[in-house]
Amino acid sequence: MTKLSVNVNKIATLRNSRGADFPNVVKVSSDVERFGAEGITIHPRPDERHIRYQDAYDLKKSVTTEFNIEGNPIPKFMEMVLEIRPTQVTLVPDGINAITSNAGWDTIKNQDFLKEVIAEFKLKGIRTSIFIDTNFKLIEAAATTGADRIELYTEDFATQYALGNKDAVKPYTESALLATELGLGINAGHDLSLDNIQFFAQNIPNLLEVSIGHALIAESLYLGLENVVNMYKNKLKA
Numbered sequence: 001m002t003k004l005s006v007n008v009n010k011i012a013t014l015r016n017s018r019g020a021d022f023p024n025v026v027k028v029s030s031d032v033e034r035f036g037a038e039g040i041t042i043h044p045r046p047d048e049r050h051i052r053y054q055d056a057y058d059l060k061k062s063v064t065t066e067f068n069i070e071g072n073p074i075p076k077f078m079e080m081v082l083e084i085r086p087t088q089v090t091l092v093p094d095g096i097n098a099i100t101s102n103a104g105w106d107t108i109k110n111q112d113f114l115k116e117v118i119a120e121f122k123l124k125g126i127r128t129s130i131f132i133d134t135n136f137k138l139i140e141a142a143a144t145t146g147a148d149r150i151e152l153y154t155e156d157f158a159t160q161y162a163l164g165n166k167d168a169v170k171p172y173t174e175s176a177l178l179a180t181e182l183g184l185g186i187n188a189g190h191d192l193s194l195d196n197i198q199f200f201a202q203n204i205p206n207l208l209e210v211s212i213g214h215a216l217i218a219e220s221l222y223l224g225l226e227n228v229v230n231m232y233k234n235k236l237k238a
Helices: 009-016 025-034 053-062 075-084 111-123 136-142 155-162 166-181 197-203 214-237
Strands: 003-007 039-042 066-071 088-091 127-132 149-153 185-189 207-212
Touching (some): 003 066, 003 214, 025 039, 039 053, 066 075, 066 207, 075 111, 111 127, 127 136, 155 197, 166 185, 166 197, 197 207
Parallel strands (some): 003 207, 039 066, 066 088, 127 149, 149 185
């Protein structure tokens, strides 16, 4: 069965907006695990605008499922990951000013760099995954970097599926089949949601893990608002 890893970046965004420590990222992550998630994902960026580097160290002490740290392997990021030794590191070619991930790696152009980075992580026993588009040549090149897995970048699928185009999943199905032939494990993430996740998972062979953050947190707000509003009303009646 495909594992669900919950990205808690949005919890950190909400916390940071008030300058305090509520909601607490560690507490929410522990609750998410208790509710059944099989992993916790974070994506610290250099400006620490949501997840902070200290969060990664704090979560290392508390996460009991799989711990996945995403990010661009700049020196500061690499130092942190090598020290923490999470279950998995997912390499994402984010620009410094990127609002969110918006492209996968060019594994041909960056082949030597990725080989060097991945070798360092694997020496510490950290599983490595490369964020990638559905391009056969790039997936083939990913297989020669030493990576254990790829993470399929699913924004295009999600956008097209919302427009009614179910054929948008075909490149992902074909990419997953190729990756399996090449000995790569398959993860996926970006804009997956309650609306599209079942269809996607049913059409991606050997899908090991999905990482979901923005949609899951937004959906939690919608699905939980009625309960919380009524809890407040009951408190005010007491």
